[in-house]
Amino acid sequence: MDWILPLLLSLSCAAGVPLSRAASGQRNRLLLISFDGFRWDYDRDVETPHLDQLGREGVRAKYISPPMLTMTSPSHFTTISGRWVEDHEVVHNMMYNAKTNLKLPHQKTLTRSEWWDNGVLPLWITAQNQGLKTGSFYFPGGAVNYGGQAVNRVVVEDPRPANETEWKQNIDTVLSWFSEEDFHLVTLYFGEPDRVGHQKGPDHPDRKTMIRLIDRTIGYLRESIARLHLSDSLNVILTSDHGMTTVKKRPEVEELVLNKYLNLVKLNSFEILDYGGFGILTPRPGKEQDVFDALSKAPNLTVYKKNEFPESFHLAKSKRLPPIVVVADLGFNLNSRFIVYVNKGDHGFHNSEMDMKTIFWAVGPDFKKNFLSEPFDSIHIYPLMCKVLQIDPAPHNGSLSVTEKLLLLHGGCQRYRVSVALLLTLLCSLALI
Numbered sequence: 001m002d003w004i005l006p007l008l009l010s011l012s013c014a015a016g017v018p019l020s021r022a023a024s025g026q027r028n029r030l031l032l033i034s035f036d037g038f039r040w041d042y043d044r045d046v047e048t049p050h051l052d053q054l055g056r057e058g059v060r061a062k063y064i065s066p067p068m069l070t071m072t073s074p075s076h077f078t079t080i081s082g083r084w085v086e087d088h089e090v091v092h093n094m095m096y097n098a099k100t101n102l103k104l105p106h107q108k109t110l111t112r113s114e115w116w117d118n119g120v121l122p123l124w125i126t127a128q129n130q131g132l133k134t135g136s137f138y139f140p141g142g143a144v145n146y147g148g149q150a151v152n153r154v155v156v157e158d159p160r161p162a163n164e165t166e167w168k169q170n171i172d173t174v175l176s177w178f179s180e181e182d183f184h185l186v187t188l189y190f191g192e193p194d195r196v197g198h199q200k201g202p203d204h205p206d207r208k209t210m211i212r213l214i215d216r217t218i219g220y221l222r223e224s225i226a227r228l229h230l231s232d233s234l235n236v237i238l239t240s241d242h243g244m245t246t247v248k249k250r251p252e253v254e255e256l257v258l259n260k261y262l263n264l265v266k267l268n269s270f271e272i273l274d275y276g277g278f279g280i281l282t283p284r285p286g287k288e289q290d291v292f293d294a295l296s297k298a299p300n301l302t303v304y305k306k307n308e309f310p311e312s313f314h315l316a317k318s319k320r321l322p323p324i325v326v327v328a329d330l331g332f333n334l335n336s337r338f339i340v341y342v343n344k345g346d347h348g349f350h351n352s353e354m355d356m357k358t359i360f361w362a363v364g365p366d367f368k369k370n371f372l373s374e375p376f377d378s379i380h381i382y383p384l385m386c387k388v389l390q391i392d393p394a395p396h397n398g399s400l401s402v403t404e405k406l407l408l409l410h411g412g413c414q415r416y417r418v419s420v421a422l423l424l425t426l427l428c429s430l431a432l433i
């Protein structure tokens with residue numbers, strides 16, 4: 001039986017990773033971080049030693065694709081729920097009601113459950129229902145109730161521009177929830193580099209300065225994780241909601257003014273325009289075809305009837321979206337009547353545009369080292385997070401098979417492990433015979 005030991009050793013080595021903490025009764029924790037509007041290539045023209053190190057010590061995706069719509073609230077809620085926008089119905093950063101003409105800005109929506117809670121459970125609640133402790137620091141959708149349930153610990157986003165000292169304090173707070181209070185999942189959100197991307201444009205030197213600040217913040221996060229002895233138990237996913245593109249202005253282009261093509265007041269009862277490249281309109285009764293035909297004549301945009309969306313948009317089932325949706329060509333703003341729009345950068349454009357693609361890094365005990373992943377859709381982050389937290393996912397549209405290859409111990413390995421264990425038992429019985 002001299003052959004048994006080498007065989008067993010080679011089988012164990014083939015499995016390649018230490019036994020899961022699940023087997024020893026311990027559960028690794030997860031910190032999900034989002035830096036809003038971090039385009040996939042923002043670290044290519046700036047020195048980012050800490051992000052580079054993150055890639056060497058963990059996993060990086062070449063880029064990831066946000067869902068349609070490439071906006072903060074819709075995209076974040078897809079990440080945290082694993083559902084397409086047509087299912088979770090957070091269809092805009094603004095809360096609106098086309099019947100009453102109510103329009104609330106993004107900041108005001110953050111504590112309004114009726115905008116977020118449409119029957120889809122985000123990860124915080126699903127995790128809590130399985131006995132885990134969760135927290136949300138500034139994260140969109142974290143500060144409301146779902147079916148009457150709140151996230152265990154919530155800090156609502158402070159809309160003031162943040163600075164480096166505050167960012168460090170926020171990291172200290174979140175890490176103390178793990179080190180002192182045994183939280184399992186915390187989501188942490190930063191409003192940059194979205195803000196600078198809008199104000200100055202993605203090519204402005206201030207955007208590069210912001211990426212350097214973010215890089216230092218990641219350095220501080222990783223130092224703090226090590227100092228608090230969390231490196232062996234805390235996984236970190238670093239991602240974002242969408243990219244950013246330069247807004248095209250006169251005289252380079254003819255800017256779009258939609259009222260030139262249709263009489264907005266006469267034909268529409270509700271609209272959200274002047275909000276970058278994505279616009280929604282509710283035609284007056286019987287005017288839907290007129291609005292569609294008029295907008296179809298406008299250049300540099302695509303107009304859709306809601307029920308004729310391409311399937312890849314995953315928007316057609318939405319009850320909240322009005323009958324007409326307009327997506328401008330990359331960089332064009334949908335001005336309604338006048339050009340009052342001041343942003344130099346924006347998003348909300350088609351998610352197939354490279355400028356709308358965003359980032360994904362992950363590091364920690366459950367992730368591979370120095371692994372560069374092919375691009376994937378952000379919707380597949382949800383099942384990955386459930387796997388890392390060892391919880392049963394709620395119904396979702398993601399696929400673990402897309403993202404589990406980022407893990408050291410993925411499904412295939414676990415199944416293999418079972419067969420190794422069976423083989424071991426068999427061989428041991430043989431040895432005894």
Ligand SMILES: [Zn+2]
Nearest residue numbers: 037072194198
């Ligand atoms: Zn933005």
